[in-house]
Amino acid sequence: xxxxxxxxxxxxxxxxxxxxxxxxxxxxxxxxxxxxxxxxxxxxxxxxxxxxxxxxxxxxxxxxxxxxxxxxxxxxxxxxxxxxxxxxxxxxxxxxxxxxxxxxxxxxxxxxxxxxxxxxxxxxxxxxxxxxxxxxxxxxxxxxxxxxxxxxxxxxxxxxxxxxxxxxxxxxxxxxxxxxxxxxxxxxxxxxxxxxxxxxxxxxxxxxxxxxxxxxxxxxxxxxxxxxxxxxxxxxxxxxxxxxxxxxxxxxxxxxxxxxxxx
Amino acid sequence: xxxxxxxxxxxxxxxxxxxxxxxxxxxxxxxxxxxxxxxxxxxxxxxxxxxxxxxxxxxxxxxxxxxxxxxxxxxxxxxxxxxxxxxxxxxxxxxxxxxxxxxxxxxxxxxxxxxxxxxxxxxxxxxxxxxxxxxxxxxxxxxxxxxxxxxxxxxxxxxxxxxxxxxxxxxxxxxxxxxxxxxxxxxxxxxxxxxxxxxxxxxxxxxxxxxxxxxxxxxxxxxxxxxxxxxxxxxxxxxxxxxxxxxx
Numbered sequence: 001x002x003x004x005x006x007x008x009x010x011x012x013x014x015x016x017x018x019x020x021x022x023x024x025x026x027x028x029x030x031x032x033x034x035x036x037x038x039x040x041x042x043x044x045x046x047x048x049x050x051x052x053x054x055x056x057x058x059x060x061x062x063x064x065x066x067x068x069x070x071x072x073x074x075x076x077x078x079x080x081x082x083x084x085x086x087x088x089x090x091x092x093x094x095x096x097x098x099x100x101x102x103x104x105x106x107x108x109x110x111x112x113x114x115x116x117x118x119x120x121x122x123x124x125x126x127x128x129x130x131x132x133x134x135x136x137x138x139x140x141x142x143x144x145x146x147x148x149x150x151x152x153x154x155x156x157x158x159x160x161x162x163x164x165x166x167x168x169x170x171x172x173x174x175x176x177x178x179x180x181x182x183x184x185x186x187x188x189x190x191x192x193x194x195x196x197x198x199x200x201x202x203x204x205x206x207x208x209x210x211x212x213x214x215x216x217x218x219x220x221x222x223x224x225x226x227x228x229x230x231x232x233x234x235x236x237x238x239x240x241x242x243x244x245x246x247x248x249x250x251x252x253x254x255x256x257x258x259x260x261x262x263x
Numbered sequence: 264x265x266x267x268x269x270x271x272x273x274x275x276x277x278x279x280x281x282x283x284x285x286x287x288x289x290x291x292x293x294x295x296x297x298x299x300x301x302x303x304x305x306x307x308x309x310x311x312x313x314x315x316x317x318x319x320x321x322x323x324x325x326x327x328x329x330x331x332x333x334x335x336x337x338x339x340x341x342x343x344x345x346x347x348x349x350x351x352x353x354x355x356x357x358x359x360x361x362x363x364x365x366x367x368x369x370x371x372x373x374x375x376x377x378x379x380x381x382x383x384x385x386x387x388x389x390x391x392x393x394x395x396x397x398x399x400x401x402x403x404x405x406x407x408x409x410x411x412x413x414x415x416x417x418x419x420x421x422x423x424x425x426x427x428x429x430x431x432x433x434x435x436x437x438x439x440x441x442x443x444x445x446x447x448x449x450x451x452x453x454x455x456x457x458x459x460x461x462x463x464x465x466x467x468x469x470x471x472x473x474x475x476x477x478x479x480x481x482x483x484x485x486x487x488x489x490x491x492x493x494x495x496x497x498x499x500x501x502x503x504x505x506x507x508x509x510x511x
Binding site: 122123126127128130131133134135136137138 | 308311312313333337340341343344345347348349351352353354364365368369413414
């Protein structure tokens, strides 16, 4: 038990929400202002995009394999042998719209969000953020904006890459390993899959990218109390970003139309 | 040049500044002394806008800075160079990258001029040839000197020093004192120095102010401070455990 009254807990939560909202507002305000920190932006694109490729490859590959495996079992058991080839569109749609954006979002919040919080948190406790200010660099523009932009642009790239890997490994499991009819599998997939299904996943990825970067930077900026504080900030970043991704995923799925085709 | 008027600041229930009043004239070196934790660094951070007072005003020249927006404040802070207590070097940049950081934002120099200025600033602090080192390769004292080179590289009008001699051997500390005096003599830089090192204070100060219990309790020349009748000041400058200051 923390010993805090419900009112104090509510006030604390509102204070946190306010501090996040303020950072988000200041980030948006500084998004297109000069001077732009191109060097930092390029470094972050490399950090978030290029260096995340191995972990995204593994996650998407095994996500695709296990999903292909369960779909195979499902069709085989409930509809009957031979029906597995009709699982192609369902596997592809589920991977592209839900599973890959969520898996990539969770992995990136663990890999990148926590590192942002640790880096900025360390800068905060060693007065490097104050030094930025004293040397004419707006900390929001120098630290938060490049990370947010890089995450916004790189997350959809990673999700698209993850889609390709996941869809290919699901195909590999069903068609190559289990001998499902590849022509029907691919034909069905191409017939029923829409570009919009892929786009939905990419829209989610953009939102998740902004969430991961702003939560990581926010927790970093709020860091207090030395190494222990940095540890707390990284943990909180992963927890807050992951929960936010799962909640937002549901609401974005509900808000976006399931299909762009009429009827 | 700088006028601090009735500045008050609290962090939660802890009152740090209870109404500080102080004026720093153009071209002078003002040394603020006081116990550890007495709020000296907090006061310094108010001068550059890193902290906002709960009440009171701070003037830099004719500009009152406590209510400025970020971009307006940036234009004023351009006048300041700040040496941090722990140097606050950017871990991801080399020594040269650190020193040229402010230059790239504050000074309009060609690449060649910038490299010359970096070398000159490092030379002034006795670190010629250290351009390519990373901060983790430096000792505490070297970091401090790089921090000083970074702060003076873009030729600020006002220098703020937070404990410049802490963590440096006495010979280097004296060299830093000489440098502070040289900057004042040659470039007419106004300085505010936060320290509890009385040897340095007497060497560099035009005036000394003592901060105690959130207020400036006395301001005077080094001679006036030495001869002060104030028991708090006498206890502090002589480093005595016995005296009216009990909270140590």
